[in-house]
Each structure stands twice: as structure tokens, then as C-alpha cells.
Amino acid sequence: MSFSLCTSWVWMLLFLGCTLGQSKQTRSAGSDVRNCTTVPPYLPSTVTNTAERLQALRQRMQFYKIRAYIVPATDAHMSEYIAEQDARLAWMTGFTGSAGTGVVTLDKATLWTDSRYWIQAERQMDCNWELQKAVWIPSIGEWILQEVPAGESIGLDPFLFSIDNWKSYSQALRNSGRNLIPIDINLVDLVWDAQKPPPPTHSIYALSDEFTGNTWQNKVSEIRTQMEKHPKRPTAVLLSGLEETAWLFNLRGDDIPYNPVFYSYALLTKSNISLFVNQSRLTQEALQSLTAGCPGPLCVRLEDYNKVKAHLQNYVQGDIRVWIGTEYTTYGLFRVIPEEKCLQESYSPVMTTKAVKNTKEQELLRAAHVRDAVAVIQYLLWLKKNVPLGSVNEFSGARYVDQLRQKMEHWRGPSFETISASGLNAALAHYSPSNVSSRKLSVDEMYLTDSGGQYLDGTTDITRTVHWGAPTPFQKEAYTRVLMGNIELSRLVFPSGTSGRMIEAFARQALWKVGLNYGHGTGHGIGNFLSVHEWPVGFQSNNVPLTTGMFTSIEPGYYQNGEFGIRIEDVALVVETQTEHKVGDKPFLTFEVVSLVPYDRNLIDVRLLSAEQIQYLNSYYKTVRQHVGPELQRRQLQEEYEWMRSNTEPFSQGVLVAASLGLLAVTILISEFLSNLQA
């Protein structure tokens, strides 16, 4: 998936890709579905009355002597998905979209969100809230400068802002005479109070060795080795990303949707390990795993989740240096650490180590993708049979593919909300159907489905776009060019250490050539039964260089406003490749695609493909047959097996030659050949 219900740094960075080059639109444009000028205002029935909440919040703001309060849509771990207890922005505004920022002053309240959510926001917010059609912190800053007089203060909860976000707000207000004030108590929580949903209580469990490939003790030792080797000699690593603790300790939970993680922090020193988590939620087995080495350097001391700040305050009294990842550590924790005792890097060593999967993890991810391919193939065949009957809509389709995955071994849930979009709905690159508004699938429209599963052995994410009738020539061309982009990046050979940013244009070249493009990023890392968007791997400018063992999605697309949308997404492993020559010591790399579902032949215009692209496709088809074929047969899915076989027929050598020639060249060659015969 390239778009999701995401509120956080992960999504913001993908969005940077999306809006690249778009003009910054900062004012509401077009007609609001609300009419706030009449008395009483006209409002859809879907709005939430926020008058009382705002009044209560403003009272708190006055108590703290602030003129504006910023409410973000994330949690204290900069998570992409958040639990209900963290849905403060939704509660304050009525708006339930995943991305946005609210700012409340003593007389105004404004929500900033991106184009995906403009209509939804107008349908859900009452007239107390104004909508700003932008997401850039500088535009929020400009608004604050207009609304808040110099000499006054703006408050925020420092535990809901990353260091980088805090700096952006500081920058926007710098030298303006306004003060940005961190207030440790969350003012929305004070108002929400008794109505606030309780913290999650699901148990936190240990992932068995067969799904990890490495004990947590080994992982801890590896991280400690990296600490020792670091020239700045850190004495501790602070983990505040939920994926970090889950991965390091081989634990999983169900605290937030789609990602099997749990609220926690950790402080790992050379001799101690403190895990901040609600201890009562650990299963017996998990507890035993963590404490088996006690006392000793591989003993995990369990401390209360809420104690992390106090513990850190105490720790930094000593002669220490704490290594943090600035991309996702909150300003609230950061400011506890004296500057000279803080080692700031974009990512912690846990984040970068996790990014490189070990051999066992690679095997597991491959296996999960084979089962996932079975589910998607079942779905595509089902669609082929049922769409012509008019019995499928976007929502029922999404539900069905989720159900197919559910039957697979090791399934634990979807890895994000399934995107199932027909016709013009797919042009909104992010779109999820609901029970109340869902378009019927038709043989006359293209259909895009982007979905994934959480399995104990891996996380999957795949997008296929299909057409069961007669696509227009332009639809075929656009689809083929998206596929060419997918192929060109997938088959690229590049030196170890190349950054994703340097090569992502190979996924765009075929589109660019004819004046087309897509407005989102080209891919993201993916976890082993962890986040479907796993940093720091990917093709954005702040991703780390690509090395063997990393997994990333590859997902070019094309979106024709009001008509159709195309995306072709696979997950691929970075692998070493043998080259004819070799310069330098470092290996050359390429991608091994592990998503194994055929592309729609009805949409491929073979004439556009180069001979090498056709060869690549044929080789991919062979891999699908080799890996998914036996699995389909084992499950006695004979019809699916036949469908897969017919959709992975190699393109003939004749087609291959014709493709590489074009008609003109064929003619010339044949005439030359004939004239040679005559000579």
C-alpha cells in the first residue's frame, strides 16, 4: 500500500512525495458542504457538536495562560496507527480522518488536513471548526502568527511531537515574539477525562523462535556491540518507537490497529535493560523469557510504562550519553537529556539493525508471501466470476479478500485497511470503501485493490489493478507503463549502498516519457509480523542506503482524476547479484520480488515492452509457477491453479522479437533479408 490511515511521520514523509511540486494551497476553496453563514447553520447530520468540548479546552488554556493549543493526530510513539485512547484530534473535532492537526485559540478552531480528507472533514465538523486545506507546518505557523498576538504563548503536549516537528514549529514562530510552551499534561485529556477510552488490556506475548531467527538476547548483544564501536561512545540507547521494543524483545501485542505492537519504551545500557510496560499484561511465557537471565546483563527489568521520563531524568544525572533516533523520539523525552549527553542520529541502532532481515526472517517473509499470493489469486478468480454477475461492490470485495487471508496459517489480521476502489474512486490513490458508500464493481471499469495480511511469519502488502472488460487504449497504455516502471526498478542492478532516492526514477521513466507521473512515493520497508510501513527502508530522501536483506515495496501508479487509478505493488528483497565484471569490493545488488501474483494480461500492451522487460516478465511468471503452483495444488485449488497457469503463460519469442522491433523495423529487416535473397 502506498497510502493508509496514517497520522504520523511515516505517512507525512510519503506525503512529501505525494505533494512534490504541487502548489501549496492554504485556503479553503470550492463549496463547503456546510453552510455556516445561515442562522442556524446548515450542517450534515454526520457532524459532532464540539461547542462544549471547545469551551472546556479554552478554560484550561486560560489557566495555563496560552492563547493557542496545538492538537496533533498521533501518539507518544509517533505511531502510524493509533489506539482509541489517543484519538484526541478526532474527539475534539469530530473528524475521524487519520491525518490532521488542530489548533484552538480562544475564539477560533481550525483543522489542517490534506486533500484526501477535505470532504470528510466538512461532513464531520460543526461550524466551530474551520478547515484549512494544507498540511505544512509553516502554513500552520503563519495562521498562528495572524491569530495570536506577539507576547502571547502557544501550548502543546511535548510527548505528541517528534523532535523534528517541534523544531519546525519553533522555526515557524522564531523571532516573532510568540512563545512555544511545552505542557506535560495533555489539555485534551483533561477535558476528555471520564469519557476517554481506557488503555488497551490485551496480553503481550512472546514470539516463538521459529518466527524470529534470533533470540532477543543476541539482538541486545548486537546492539551493545554497536554502542561500543560508535566513536561517540554512547552508554545507552533509548527506544521509543513501538516497533523497536517489539522487535528487540521478540514480543508482540495488539494495542493499536493493524500493527502488532504494544505501548512501551526501553532504555538499553551496557549492563542494564529497562523495559517500560504494564507488567501485568505480559503472558507468563513472555515474562519468563525476559527475566530468565536475572540478575545479569541480560536481565530485563520491568518498569511501569509511565515511569520512563522519571527513569531517564535519573539516568542522565550520571556520566552517560543516550543514543536516540530523532525522526521519531518525542520532544518530551528529548528535552530531559542534556544536550551534551545526547547522541542524535536519525535512527537508533535497533531501527537500522531491524531493517536488515536475517536469513531466517527472509525465509519467513518469502513463505508468508506464498500463502498471501494464494489468497489474492483466489480473490482475483472470484472477482472474475462474480463481477460480471453484478454481485460485488467495493466493500464486499474488501471483506472477501480479508476473509480469504483469514483462512491462511499464521494469520493474525489485515496489515492495514483494505483499499478496494473501482473506476473513479481509484483515482483517489487512498480510498477505502465503507458499508454505507460502496461502488459496484463492473466489467466496464478498472478496479484497484491494495491489501495485506499480518501473519506470524511476516507482513504482506500487494496491489493489483484489473479490468474484466474492454479497457480503453489509454488505460492499457497507462497500465503497461506503470508495469514497465515496476519492472525497470525491480530488475535494476545497482551497487551496495545506493540510496533508494537515487533509483526510484526508474519506476517513473516509462510514464515520464509520455508526460505521465504519479504523486506518491515509490515504496517503503516492511516488517516481519510488524509494521506494513517500516522505516528507514524505502525510496525517500531520508531513507538509509539499500543493502542485502532489506525488504521494500515497489509501487508505481497512475491516477486519472475522475476516471480511474492504477497501482502495481510488489514487495521485494534486496539481494546480491553476480555481474559480468566487478569494480570495487562491494557487491552489486538487485531485487528479488517476493509478491507472487500475476499482473492483468488484459491490460498489458506488449508492444510497449522491451525485449528485456518481456524476458523479465517471463522469468517472474516462472517463479510464480514454481512457488505458488505447488501451494495451490496442495490446497486442491484446481481452478485457481489453472487460472494462475494461464496468467503466467510466457510471452512467446515472436512477441518478444516484435516488441523489440516495432512494426517499422520488422518491415525494414524483412525487406533487407529479401533483397539479400535476391542478390
Place this chain on the structure above:
Amino acid sequence: MSFSLCTSWVWMLLFLGCTLGQSKQTRSAGSDVRNCTTVPPYLPSTVTNTAERLQALRQRMQFYKIRAYIVPATDAHMSEYIAEQDARLAWMTGFTGSAGTGVVTLDKATLWTDSRYWIQAERQMDCNWELQKAVWIPSIGEWILQEVPAGESIGLDPFLFSIDNWKSYSQALRNSGRNLIPIDINLVDLVWDAQKPPPPTHSIYALSDEFTGNTWQNKVSEIRTQMEKHPKRPTAVLLSGLEETAWLFNLRGDDIPYNPVFYSYALLTKSNISLFVNQSRLTQEALQSLTAGCPGPLCVRLEDYNKVKAHLQNYVQGDIRVWIGTEYTTYGLFRVIPEEKCLQESYSPVMTTKAVKNTKEQELLRAAHVRDAVAVIQYLLWLKKNVPLGSVNEFSGARYVDQLRQKMEHWRGPSFETISASGLNAALAHYSPSNVSSRKLSVDEMYLTDSGGQYLDGTTDITRTVHWGAPTPFQKEAYTRVLMGNIELSRLVFPSGTSGRMIEAFARQALWKVGLNYGHGTGHGIGNFLSVHEWPVGFQSNNVPLTTGMFTSIEPGYYQNGEFGIRIEDVALVVETQTEHKVGDKPFLTFEVVSLVPYDRNLIDVRLLSAEQIQYLNSYYKTVRQHVGPELQRRQLQEEYEWMRSNTEPFSQGVLVAASLGLLAVTILISEFLSNLQA
């Protein structure tokens, strides 16, 4: 050219490309040509005795209570080339290479430089100087931490360090208990004193309208408009890059080698223009041009070059905001400006405006390249005739091509030191021959020549690699793949606003495919009778996005250590292109190559090229014929004309078809065709 005598930020950034992925080597390795362990030490006759200089410097250091002093190799404008008066590092060390940093403590002296200069440094420095084989500021910082105890201070001249370099040193020493002290008086100058070369005295002249396409008054008005439109409302722009003042005021000088600029600063406010320059050096015409509008907002007030700091100190007392380019403004000027009054962007609006050439400038650059192509074609033909006679060496070749350019209209000098490298010498991507050591050119070796001219109408830079005998299959393959890289980037279509970094890998793909690569950047901006390396255009991560009207070099290469080197460099203009479809409002772009010299057909393996690449080559050949043909004929260079014609013969359609097929595919097609005939 991709490498040059360059000491500055420009080169350092190219070098980032060069060393990408190389392991950081910080200690001397291999045998030093010096033997400093014997008494007396063994030293080459080429070393400079630095004992007295060092002693004198150390006395000054003690006076200023510093334990280490950092001596860089640049000037107060972060120039790529420097005048003799600024060659402080060379004078202190004896080492005359263009890139390096010296650090002197009370008992040690160490030079950091990159691999191009290791041997030269050991030949030129006496045993007072140690060589460190690295260029990274963090490695210099580590050394300082070892040599300077906590509590002590390290000094530097803040006018010789950019803001960013200052920050890097600060970062390297942060929280270490050592203090970095800016000392406005340069300590090397105090010691150098009477021996120091005098400042340049050449006159500074106005460039006539026929060579600018815009009056300086219009340029000033444009910059003022940008100031007014900027949301941060700057009241002034500070210009400290020498290209900035030269371009803005349509003036040129000869203060530093190769670049026609002059020592100066400027402060441009909404109502005033102050140019800091030695007034007596201006020609009458230049003086008149600058002062014709006095008094008034388009009157240039001339102030002494040395008054810039005092003037700025006075200016910042007011309610002002100064816009500076942080990539090249010195810390010395930066620290005069209170933080809240400083608008920091990577580049000033003069730098970014200059980067986009107006229509007249584009025409001029094209015209300069046509004359330049004549000179290079004359040279290549001369080589072809004389190399087999054994009468040419690298140095005489370099001199000859310089002389050919000298005969061209508007010639003002070479745009950098000509690179002329035969056989294994070309594997040192940067290499210039000298009178004392110069390799004979031979039909048995490849030869690389990278050279350019300064003409009143433009600056040129072109590299061609040739072989007059029988290249090995690997040499042909490598050359052809470098050419494929040049072609793939040159013919790429991409959306307006794409950064060079995102597309430079197209110049590498053909090499990567077989495990080859090159270790330098892929291109750089170029001026109109200005710098041959003109920022901020290019393919590095800190270059600005590409837009219509920018010129950049495109110069992939391949270097086989100890054997040969290949680089194929052209200058290209970014132009709009029409695409079959079009998404969004912004134009799609491509490159128009303006360097018009045929590539060496003896080194092209046509079988490796795709049909599209051959078509591109044929179209390039046509352009060369159209533009250079008439010029050669006008000059009655008949033999050169014939040579050009025979080297721009289009590849036949048959070749084109064969290339797109490969032999196997041809066979298949023909057999299919025959079987159809039989059927």
C-alpha cells in the same frame, strides 16, 4: 570537467560523489617517499623547509592562547580557484595541491588531503608535516581531540570558513571541553607578512550588453521583487560569492585563475546598492555604468572591499533582515548578523536567478559551444595525424588544444587547467600533465582530454576519450557503456522540478548492469563567461531542482586502475519538451546537448546500444552537422569538415534493427518468417 584544481565547497561537494561508499581511510598507508625516521631525514629535493614558518606561527598561536590553528585552502568567498595571495596553506606546508586542510598544534603539523594528492604532498612537505589520507571534517576533529587537551582552544580565521564548515567543526568538537575560537586576524598572514603576494591589480571591466541579455539594473529590480515576495520580508541580500557580484553587475575581472571574477562583496537593499570593491580598479566605462543612476535606487555606491564587515555591522543595527546563502557565506560575516535578523537559505536569490539563463544567454552559450567544437575537432584530427608519428605527449597536446581555442573569437583563456591523460594516467580521473612529467600519446593507448574555454559569450567544458589503434573488447564495452549512460541521461524526459539527484543514476545504469561504476559526480552547472563549475545546478543532493534554462554538464566515466580512464562529457541545456500525454500544469523537460563534437566510433560497440540509443546518436550527429558543419566550412577547415562528416555518418537502419534484436532474436525472426513462407 569533473575534477579540477579546486579547494572549495564546489569541489568538496563533487568529492562527496567521488568518495561515496568508499571506506574512510584516515591513516597514512603505503610507503611515504620521505623517510623521516633517519637522521638527517631523507627528503626529496622538492620539499619546502617549513621550520621557521611553523615556529613563527606557533609564537602567534601562543600569543592568542590557542593550542591548534586550522589553515584551509580557500579564500573569503569560498572560491574554487584562489589567487596567490590566498595560497596560505601552500605557503605554510609547501604542498601546492588545490584541496587540503592543515592543522598546526604547538608540537605537530598535519595536512589532510584526498587521494589525488597523497604522492604530491609527500614530495612537497618536509618532516615537520604529517600527512593524513582523509578529507572529512570529523576525522580532523578526532585528531584535534587527541592532540589538544580539554580546556584548551582551537583557532581559525572565520572569513575562511563557510557557515556550514564552521558548524561541522563545532559539531566535531561539541561537548568535548575544547573551544573553537574565531580570530579575525589571519595568523598565517601575520607570519607571511612581507613575503605575501600583493592583491591583484588587473582592471575590472563591464561586459557589454551583447554578452549579457539583461542590464544590471533589470537584474537588481528582479532580485528586489523576489525580496518583496519572500514571506520572511528580507530588507537586504548579502552577496559574498564572487560569481554573484560579477553576474549581477555585468562586470568581470581577472583576480583568480580560470574564473573571470574579482574580489568583491555587495549588499543590496530595497533602496541602496553597496558594492565593496577597490574602486580604482574599475575601468572608466564600468564606473560610469554603475553610477549613471546616482543618486537613486539604481545607483551603486562603491565602498572599499575591506569595509564590508563594518558596513554590515552598522546596517544590522536597524530594523532589517539580511538574506544570505549559507552554502558559501563565511562564518566571519554571518556572525555579524543577529540571528533574528538573518534569513538563511542555501543560496541567495542572485545565485538561483543566475542559474536560469535568459534566452540571450542561452543563445550565447550555444554559439560559444559551436566555436569550441571547431577547436576540439581540429585537435582530434591533429591527434589522429600526429599521434602515430610519436610526436605528441600529454603536455604538448594540452598546450595545442589551448592554442586552438585561443584563436577563436571572444576567447579569454582556458576555463580550467586542461586535463590530457594517456593510458593509465587517465585512470586518475583528475590528472594534468606538466612540462617535467608527461606521457607520450600512442596508438596503443586510450587518451582522455577534458578541457574548456572562457569566451566573452560563454564558458565551455568538454571531455572526449579516443583510441587510434585496436582497443580491447573490454575497453570498447566500457566506453560504449559510458556513452550509453551519457545518452540515457541526455534523452531522459522528466517533469519540471525534478532534482538532478533523482535522475543521475540513468547515467550509471548501463555500467551498473555489468558491475562497473564511476566514483565522481555526474555533472555541474556552468556559467556564461563565469565559473566552469557553477552552483547550484547539477546532480548532487544539494543542487536545486532542474528547470528550463539551466545548463549542466553530463559526464559519466569509467576508470580502470593502472590501465585506462574514460569520460564522455557534454554540456546540456534543460529545455521543455512536448509529450504525447500530459499530467498536471507543469511542463515536461529534457536536455538539449550543446557540446557538438563526435564521439569516437572506434570505441563504440554498436551491438550494445538499443534502437532508441542509436536513433538518439543519429539525431545528435545531424545536429553536429547542422551547427558545426557551416562553421568549419566558413573557416575553410576542409579536412576537419570531412573528418566531422565521416564521424557523424548515421548508423544504418540495418544496424539499428540488429542492435535492437541481438543475434538470437534475428535468427528466430527469420526462421519464423521462413516457416510462414513455407506454410
